[in-house]
Amino acid sequence: MAPVFPTAIAWLTRHHPAPQRANSVLLVAGMTGSTVLxxxxxxxxxxxxxxxxxxxxxxxxxxxxxxxxxxxxxxSRAGG
Incomplete structure (x- = not known):
């Protein structure tokens, strides 16, 4: 998971229309998943x-x- 997580953050920042909100959702989901799973x-x-x-x-x-x-x-909608 370690090499995937920073890549996902960089990908979201470049392709998502609201990268701050998307990155915060990704971080919360990652923390929740690593606790619950x-x-x-x-x-x-x-x-x-x-x-x-x-x-x-x-x-x-x-x-x-x-x-x-x-x-x-x-x-694909955001042009990436």
């Missing part, structure tokens, strides 16, 4: 078998995909 992984590991972890990761990918598509659409 480890706890979620621990809960899933305690409650389910080893088969539960791939299901958790697949669910996260399905939930994150729309956000990635929205970011791509917003970038």
């Amino acid at each position: 480890p706890a979620l992984v621990i809960v899933v590991a305690q409650v389910t078998t080893a088969r539960g972890m791939p299901c958790l990761l697949a669910s996260l990918a399905v939930l994150i995909a729309p956000a990635a598509l929205l970011a791509r659409r917003a970038t």
Whole structure:
């Protein structure tokens, strides 16, 4: 995650119409994710078998995909 995060901030600054607000949302989302995801992984590991972890990761990918598509659409509208 370390090399991706600064790149995402630079990308947002260049392509988003309101980079200050977008960067603050990105920072809050990053902090929230780094707090919530480890706890979620621990809960899933305690409650389910080893088969539960791939299901958790697949669910996260399905939930994150729309956000990635929205970011791509917003970038294409902004001329990036």
